[in-house]
Amino acid sequence: MTPIGAQPTPFLLSVEGLTVSFDGFKAVNDLSFYVDENEIRVIIGPNGAGKTTVLDLICGKTKATAGSITFRDKELTRMSESQIVLAGVGRKFQTPSIYEDLTVFENLEISYPRGRSVWGALTFKRDAAVRERVAEVAEIIFLKDKLHERGAFLSHGQKQWLEIGMLLIQEPDLLMLDEPVAGMSVSERIKTAELLRTIIKDRSVLVIEHDMKFVEDIAHKVTVLHQGRILSEGSMEKVQSDPKVIEVYLGH
């Protein structure tokens, strides 16, 4: 809460009193949390805590029963999924959904946003801009030497990075990732942490994750959900030593 008379804090994302009810069952229940610019926030919690539902609500896949989600100056609860994407929110689901028959280059190229400016007959200029951006993103996602490899031949981890790249090319201000390191090798997890640290220079990232070593590596702040509400919030150190968190989640 902003004290009366103070300037509002410039959060990138403010979730306030968010509630969604499925046939009377509140999967998310009067939830409030705030994400800063350039922050990596991780949401953890037991199965069924409401983590995926929170991301579904932010990206507009599920409509809130009550509460608000403010992204910069926009109220997301009143917007459609596509409007939310255009406002700058990218969402990656758990399973990679790249085009297996296309190359890394083509997968990135196809995701390049169209129609943001009038290119008209300037296709030559546009092609150069696309190639440049594809190269930049390929470097960030560790695939610059694989640009002409077909999606089908990438490892599971490389497919996950490519999908992150397909979102990055759209330059979202908020990127949401659901268990990005599930099924990855240890070295891929370390590189994914590096990737996230690189990309938050220009945006914030909201991650759902169960892998506590990875959470420790990346999280600026952790929000622990339980039964649709916040059980604990703060640094990894703080939530890890919170008896309530140990009881319902970490102790198992």
Ligand SMILES: Nc1ncnc2c1ncn2[C@@H]1O[C@H](COP(=O)(O)OP(=O)(O)OP(=O)(O)O)[C@@H](O)[C@H]1O
């Ligand atoms: N569309 C829906 N209709 C009815 N119930 C739903 C719906 N979506 C989610 N739920 C319920 O809401 C609760 C929260 O689910 P959610 O998937 O958000 O949890 P989660 O914390 O992401 O769990 P997990 O770690 O298992 O992915 C669960 O009890 C789930 O069954």
